[in-house]
Amino acid sequence: MSLELLIDIFLGAASYWWLILIATTLGIIIGAIPGFGAQNTIIMLLPFTLAVQVDMALTFMVALYVASHMGSGIPAILLNIPGTGGAAATTIDGYPMAKKGMAQQALVLTFVASTLGGFFTAFIAIFAIGYLARIAFFLHSVEMVVIMLFGITLIAVIAAKDPLKGLISGIIGLLIGAIGADHIYSAPRATFGFLELYEGMPIIPALIGLFAISEALVMLEKRSMLTAEGRERMLRAGWRETLEGIQMALKRWTHILWTSLIGLVVGAVPGAGASIGSFVAYQQSRLYSKTPEAYGTGHPEGVLAPEAANNGVASGSLIPLLVLAVPGGTTAAVMLVVLSYHGVPLGPRLFVEDPGLAYGVFATMVLSYLIMMVTILPMSKYLSRVTLVGTTILAPIIIGFTLVGAFSPRAYIFDMGVALTFGVLGYLMRKTGYHVVAMLIGIILGPLLEANFMRALRLSGGDSMVFFSSTIGNVLWLMLLASILLPLYSSWRRNRA
Amino acid sequence: MDRKTPNKSTTRLTRRGLIKATTLGGAGALFAPALVGRALAQDDFPSRTMQILIPTGEGGGVDRSARAFNAGWGEILGTGFEYGYFPGAAGQVGYETFIGRREPDAYNLLYGAIGPEMIMYATQNPSYTFPDDYVYFGGVNADDVVIWVAEDSPFQTLEDLIEEGQSRRVNFSGSRLPHPASIAVFLLAEETGADFNVIPYGGGNPARSAALTGEVDACCTHMGSSLSVADQVRFLTVFQDENRVPGLTNDALPVNEIMGTDFPELGGLRAFAIHTAAIEQYPDRVALLKETMLENFESGRYDADTLDQGLTPEFNVFVDQEACTRSAMEMVELANRFEHLLRDG
Numbered sequence: 001m002s003l004e005l006l007i008d009i010f011l012g013a014a015s016y017w018w019l020i021l022i023a024t025t026l027g028i029i030i031g032a033i034p035g036f037g038a039q040n041t042i043i044m045l046l047p048f049t050l051a052v053q054v055d056m057a058l059t060f061m062v063a064l065y066v067a068s069h070m071g072s073g074i075p076a077i078l079l080n081i082p083g084t085g086g087a088a089a090t091t092i093d094g095y096p097m098a099k100k101g102m103a104q105q106a107l108v109l110t111f112v113a114s115t116l117g118g119f120f121t122a123f124i125a126i127f128a129i130g131y132l133a134r135i136a137f138f139l140h141s142v143e144m145v146v147i148m149l150f151g152i153t154l155i156a157v158i159a160a161k162d163p164l165k166g167l168i169s170g171i172i173g174l175l176i177g178a179i180g181a182d183h184i185y186s187a188p189r190a191t192f193g194f195l196e197l198y199e200g201m202p203i204i205p206a207l208i209g210l211f212a213i214s215e216a217l218v219m220l221e222k223r224s225m226l227t228a229e230g231r232e233r234m235l236r237a238g239w240r241e242t243l244e245g246i247q248m249a250l251k252r253w254t255h256i257l258w259t260s261l262i263g264l265v266v267g268a269v270p271g272a273g274a275s276i277g278s279f280v281a282y283q284q285s286r287l288y289s290k291t292p293e294a295y296g297t298g299h300p301e302g303v304l305a306p307e308a309a310n311n312g313v314a315s316g317s318l319i320p321l322l323v324l325a326v327p328g329g330t331t332a333a334v335m336l337v338v339l340s341y342h343g344v345p346l347g348p349r350l351f352v353e354d355p356g357l358a359y360g361v362f363a364t365m366v367l368s369y370l371i372m373m374v375t376i377l378p379m380s381k382y383l384s385r386v387t388l389v390g391t392t393i394l395a396p397i398i399i400g401f402t403l404v405g406a407f408s409p410r411a412y413i414f415d416m417g418v419a420l421t422f423g424v425l426g427y428l429m430r431k432t433g434y435h436v437v438a439m440l441i442g443i444i445l446g447p448l449l450e451a452n453f454m455r456a457l458r459l460s461g462g463d464s465m466v467f468f469s470s471t472i473g474n475v476l477w478l479m480l481l482a483s484i485l486l487p488l489y490s491s492w493r494r495n496r497a
Numbered sequence: 498m499d500r501k502t503p504n505k506s507t508t509r510l511t512r513r514g515l516i517k518a519t520t521l522g523g524a525g526a527l528f529a530p531a532l533v534g535r536a537l538a539q540d541d542f543p544s545r546t547m548q549i550l551i552p553t554g555e556g557g558g559v560d561r562s563a564r565a566f567n568a569g570w571g572e573i574l575g576t577g578f579e580y581g582y583f584p585g586a587a588g589q590v591g592y593e594t595f596i597g598r599r600e601p602d603a604y605n606l607l608y609g610a611i612g613p614e615m616i617m618y619a620t621q622n623p624s625y626t627f628p629d630d631y632v633y634f635g636g637v638n639a640d641d642v643v644i645w646v647a648e649d650s651p652f653q654t655l656e657d658l659i660e661e662g663q664s665r666r667v668n669f670s671g672s673r674l675p676h677p678a679s680i681a682v683f684l685l686a687e688e689t690g691a692d693f694n695v696i697p698y699g700g701g702n703p704a705r706s707a708a709l710t711g712e713v714d715a716c717c718t719h720m721g722s723s724l725s726v727a728d729q730v731r732f733l734t735v736f737q738d739e740n741r742v743p744g745l746t747n748d749a750l751p752v753n754e755i756m757g758t759d760f761p762e763l764g765g766l767r768a769f770a771i772h773t774a775a776i777e778q779y780p781d782r783v784a785l786l787k788e789t790m791l792e793n794f795e796s797g798r799y800d801a802d803t804l805d806q807g808l809t810p811e812f813n814v815f816v817d818q819e820a821c822t823r824s825a826m827e828m829v830e831l832a833n834r835f836e837h838l839l840r841d842g
Contacts (some may be wrong), residue, residue, distance in 0.1 A: 046556060185676055185839070195593055270703060320706065325726045326703075344806070347728055349728050458694065459713070
């Protein structure tokens, strides 16, 4: 690509700065409300995107999409409620930071990781889109099984302090994830006659119940969600905390870059998604950390890794849509509808006939992150004040909002019941020391693992050696083995010393 | 597992039900003018908004197709359309909701794809019965089954693929196993003795991706959704008597022309359905719906609205109630015939 074309593309995208500002603001808000994802919003706004010019529609959708990824981390930190599955891993360290009165720093970490990670991966995508699109040609069902297992090993990490309870939570999560039609014959399993469970346990209502409602119930037992020391710290907080957060993030810039690359690679595989990217990035971040024991207690790197990866996925997931005309996720599928409506020729033809539009997607991303960096960073000071609100006010608002969020994706009253049921389950789990994150990992990754596992077996005619039949797959197996054994070896050495 | 007894679906297609479905339709058409006159004089139908239940997601092909047709139809009827989306369980959630919770008053209609949804009916044991509880009274859009390979595939023709399947297992990606596209592959395998294996990917997009990225040898799917990747693939055949869009599909020939077979046409005819009770209680309303539906189809407006929705007008067809019922029953029969391949165990 020539420099002239690149400048043209950026100037073209920049002419829509006002639209990017509106779309990113909307995206952050809808991303922060569990259940109101980018997909639903774009569907609701179809009359707008279909009526305007295609470059305007695309700019709006892309800016909204990336902003929703960033927004989902806000409630994960402030209230222990991830806006989407992609931000679930952020709760592990983000919320403990908030409880300690460091919500402002944690939010800044999220914003910097998201913008820097997203900015970096979008830029890489501009120059390497052809190569990145090839990732989908090498990561098939077998390889995806191993990648899912990276995420699932997080259950063991989370369970480190209480292995039995952690594993029980994870296994129950995997079993819940197995509810619904089986991935080959579509035969319903454990649906108890509920048609609404035929497609599997709905993730958003389960996530809302396990995190939001159970957290609200726990909150009600105290007057404040903060520790006494944390409350004092929050009351004193000013702009200094924002600067401290920026400093904490920038000190770990390499960490942001390599974890965002994990997201980019995972995102480029059609159907993989932000949940896998962020869980795998968190797991890898902890694996290579010099202080793995700090993870889960409010460690900055535990916030940076999933958030950078989450936004890396956003860059990656649009690659299959543009290069192969195959949407990588649900939001991209809605974008496909809009682009088809406008007669945009997706696939290789797009890069020949309208390279400005193709690369313009990533230029819009880069600009969206730049604009968000300016608009959202100062907000962390004010957003973090949510943690000072009394629980008697906060808890009912959380329950009300999130129940609507549970209803929103499918518009089934049943899903509100699912959220309430998981809310009670989550509350009981928290009170008895079980791990809701471990259960959520099972619920989210379990069905994906099973689908890829069954598919690989069917492709091979039932030969289980298929899992060791590809070079890339075997390398991934070795990496997985190393990621399990290395911490054990380190711990053994530490104990010996 | 809750298995249905063999041919239960066939027995549910009762002779009484079939006669009712076709004769009600025939009678409706025969007496339409008189009934319409009465309807306009006595009933003033439609006096409020029509309710369309879509058993798939908002913004999908079925939704857009319904909106394309209803833009003109609403003007002729002098009313608007309101949409409700009930995706899930391969359409079963939508159908159960329609039959169980929607008033049979001819204001409530369902718009769905006959092919995949009748296979769902045959394989998933729903609580309703076709055609005793509902009938399709008019099809307006078709999406045919096709088989294609990636552009760089070594298989140039359908015969190449079959020949390969006679020496090794050939994998096809599909969206779901209980689907007309899977039946198309099973028919081919049965006819040629080829070892064809359908891998369900849980949706059209992942299925296309698997074939494009080389995880499988070929893709069996709907034509309409495959046109977005047309410049990266080679269409080998279409399961229809005629290829509706030869120019967009490298002139792929119909399967029966290539093979000299007599395979049924396979695809997803999109049609409006209504409660059978509504046909019995409000024949005048149904007659008016049918008459205006045909009027809209013939006006040429529908093709223009289809283009506006970014869809392909070549797939617009008009299929009356009898033909819809016949198509639905053929699909149930095929699903029963291949039940051992479509269902576990």
